[in-house]
Amino acid sequence: MYRLSRMRFIFPIVLLLAFFLDGSLSSVFSSFLFSYPYSMVSHLVILWIVLGVIQEGRNTRVIPFTFFAAVIGFLFDTYYAGILGLFVFLFPLIVWVTRMLSKNFSPTFFNSIMIFFIDIALLELLNYIAYSIIGIASASFADFVLYTLAPTLALNLIYFVVFYVPISAVYEKYARLRS
């Protein structure tokens, strides 16, 4: 059970770590990640959550993903963006979309990477739309697809390939039902 499992501590700790790594990596490698015209956005938080949700299908529901997604989304809004109200809804939406998709596919590597691809694309698209409505993003749609969406997808798929095996192993080991 979740209550007994070690995942109860591991999940939030790694979630926070991923949250800080997103910011720190963007800061340390900013000359690489944000060199004109491309900008790559690091989404380690999403990677950690999405892989958990995909693995969830095999086990019973043990971690309250939607709740954690909303909390980390709120932190994302207030700490990084300074604009409340976007990621606090987007992250739970991503959890929901991942659940819908992973219901219909077996959690193999290939299916997982496709689901993750859709998640990141959706997240960036909605982020772009929302920020252009309130006047923060000013790029055209074509520029967004070419210079933000494509590089971001590339970066995060590399993350996925690198971290798929270790993260899956962690979920496999600790998120099981304890008999």
Next chain:
Amino acid sequence: MQKFFSNRRLVVIFVLLILCFGLMAGSVALRNKKSTPTLIQQFGNDIVGFTNNVVSYPISGVKSGLNSVSELMNSYSENKTLKKQVSELAQVKVRDQTLADENSQLKKELKLQKSLTDYSTVTAAVISRTPSSWQSQIVISKGQTDGIRKNMPVLSQSGLIGRVSEVNKTNSKVELLSDSNESSNRFAIQIKTSTGDVVNGIITGYKKSTGQLIMGQVTSDADIKKNDKITTSGMGGVTPKGLYVGKVAKVGKDDYGLAKKIYITPATDYNDLSVVSVAEID
């Protein structure tokens, strides 16, 4: 599909959408009006910022290690050119000191207490950067308790980089000059031409493709040349006078051909910041 668009779910989705945009619009408006964010936000940011310090410490350690290796590689050639500059610099420094002394004496005689060039700085470390392609924002490790207020200008070693956009108790956010946000980039600046004329204006934008700042709507017919130096003008009272911004890269016409548009090569690389200082007028 029928079940998906059931009445209840539709209502919930609409309420969430309205809440989402309401919150966003509200927080943007609040950010522009108030000098500090709401208490809950501040509290959250302070706690998160504290934890972030712990996490970012090893990462910046690794980065500085890598940097020192790469710096070691070209230190020999750099040393040669720097040696030449140092001998000149000593002269400039001495002259600078005498001028500063003279200046303060003259000010005393004039009974001029404070002028726009008097400012002190608070040094802060960069702990994070917004992982977003729409905002060029960094988080620094000093806040209200160290005397930082909203809208103070932020400098790196070589020049102006942005302004403080949000202040918490122990950390604050800095909006870089490379941010395309419409509410940023409004620094009052001036160009000193080689003939001694002074042209005033504001920074109106940032050209991402060349990494240049834009100073628009310049109607003065002073002879502005490439490499003329640009500093803040101190107008508006929030920014001290004489912070270095950059050099003129190109003088162009604006879209209607009526006014000049001046492209500025910034003094700093906005993508390579680890320590910054916040300037406050005394």
